[in-house]
Amino acid sequence: VEGISSARFEYVGLMKPGMVSPDMGRDEVEELRREARSRDLKPLATWGVLQPGEKGISDFEKVIDIAEDLGIGTILTAGPWPYLEGVSVKKPTSKWIKEVEDFFGAMEVVAEHAASKGVEIALKPHAGITGTAKECLETMERIGSRSVRIWYDPANVVYYEGLRPEDTPDDLCVVADFVTGLCAKDIIGGRGGEITAPGKGRIDFGKLFEILECKGFEGPCLVETAVPANTPPEDVDAIVKSSLEYLKGVAGQTPP
Numbered sequence: 539v540e541g542i543s544s545a546r547f548e549y550v551g552l553m554k555p556g557m558v559s560p561d562m563g564r565d566e567v568e569e570l571r572r573e574a575r576s577r578d579l580k581p582l583a584t585w586g587v588l589q590p591g592e593k594g595i596s597d598f599e600k601v602i603d604i605a606e607d608l609g610i611g612t613i614l615t616a617g618p619w620p621y622l623e624g625v626s627v628k629k630p631t632s633k634w635i636k637e638v639e640d641f642f643g644a645m646e647v648v649a650e651h652a653a654s655k656g657v658e659i660a661l662k663p664h665a666g667i668t669g670t671a672k673e674c675l676e677t678m679e680r681i682g683s684r685s686v687r688i689w690y691d692p693a694n695v696v697y698y699e700g701l702r703p704e705d706t707p708d709d710l711c712v713v714a715d716f717v718t719g720l721c722a723k724d725i726i727g728g729r730g731g732e733i734t735a736p737g738k739g740r741i742d743f744g745k746l747f748e749i750l751e752c753k754g755f756e757g758p759c760l761v762e763t764a765v766p767a768n769t770p771p772e773d774v775d776a777i778v779k780s781s782l783e784y785l786k787g788v789a790g791q792t793p794p
Contacts, residue, residue, distance in 0.1 A: 541775030543577035545782050550574060551760045552584040552610070560600035567604055574608075582758055583612040583660070583689075583719065588648060590640035598648045606655040612719060613657060614689055616664035617641055617677055625665065625698055625730055638667055642680060649683035660689040660719060665698040671712035678716060689719035689760070692741045693733055700729035703740035710746055714753045720746065722785055723762040733764040735777050737784035744788040759785060 542550055552558050552570070574581050586601045588594060605613055618637035622629050629637075645659075652659050661674045668674050674688045690713065692706040701709060703725065710717070724739030726732040736743060750757075761781045765774055 539573060539577055539579070541771065541778050543579055544775065545779040547761075547778075547782060548578070548580060549582040549758060550577075550579040551582050553614070553760070553762070555585060555587070558584040558586070558601055558604055558608075558610070560597035560604075562604060567607060571608060581608050581610045583614055583760060584610050586613040586615050586659075588615055588641065588644050590637070590644055595644050595647050598644070599651045602648065602652050602655055602657050605657050611656075611658055612660050612689070613652070614660045614662045614719075614721075616662050617667035617673075619664075620666040634666075641667070645681050645686070646683075649681055649686050653683060653685035657685070658718065659683075659686045661686065662689050662721060663691045663694040663698070665694075669699045670695045670701065671709045675713050675716065678713075687718045688713050688716050689721055690717050690746075691721035691723075692743075692746060693723045693725040693739070693762075694721070696725045696728060696741075697731060697733065698729070702728065704742070706741060707745045707749055710749050714749055714755075717750065717753075717755065718757045720750070720757070720759045721762055722759050722781070723764055735763065735784075736761065736781045737788075743785060747789045759789075761785070 584605060586598055588598045601613060618641050620628055620634055649659060661668045661678055663670060663674060667677045671690065678686055678688060690710050695701045695706060695709055696703055722736045722743065724734045724736050724741045726734055726739045761778065763774060763777055765777060
């Protein structure tokens with residue numbers, strides 16, 4: 539968090555699974571608030587997993603409530619994971635179909651709760667029914683709630699779905715009217731390739747920004763870091779800072 543602040547970011551994504559949890563007590567929520575304020579950072583978005591059943595719905599609604607309390611405007615999520623192992627061994631079709639139907643049933647309920655709290659649920663490309671822009675759009679339209687939109691992730695559609703990096707601008711065009719945020723990480727190679735920092739791979743962020751600008755996009759761009767677990771903190775901080783400088787450059791803004 540200190541590195542994010544020192545790089546002169548104004549916003550932070552609480553994206554690590556469990557950072558915003560339905561089991562959080564009041565003290566833990568207030569600690570998150572104090573930590574962000576002490577670094578002059580505003581929590582922007584968080585990650586939530588929607589599980590089927592009454593408990594899954596209740597847990598997701600609690601995350602929505604905590605997000606509202608912290609001033610977090612968006613909860614990113616994805617559809618059911620279609621694989622048993624990696625990105626090659628798929629689940630049995632009957633199991634997969636049931637998980638998809640359960641997801642839509644639960645999403646109908648939590649989307650209504652999110653709307654009542656002024657919190658957006660954003661579908662993030664992450665395989666399955668939120669694999670590429672086309673699947674995200676179809677899923678969003680079936681849910682049919684104005685509180686559900688899309689955060690595009692160009693590296694994920696390459697990594698999970700095998701799109702070529704040069705095809706991501708065309709993929710983005712499919713959903714550009716409904717994109718309210720962008721997840722910025724890069725990729726070297728194709729399906730199952732190496733995730734890396736923005737500007738270190740083959741994603742053309744300049745072209746993506748051009749497409750969004752033409753649509754009047756004014757949403758956030760969330761930098762995702764992908765580094766080995768044993769990476770020294772100072773190296774992570776350097777990657778975060780260089781990512782901001784790169785993205786500001788291709789977006790035509792003046793780096794801090």
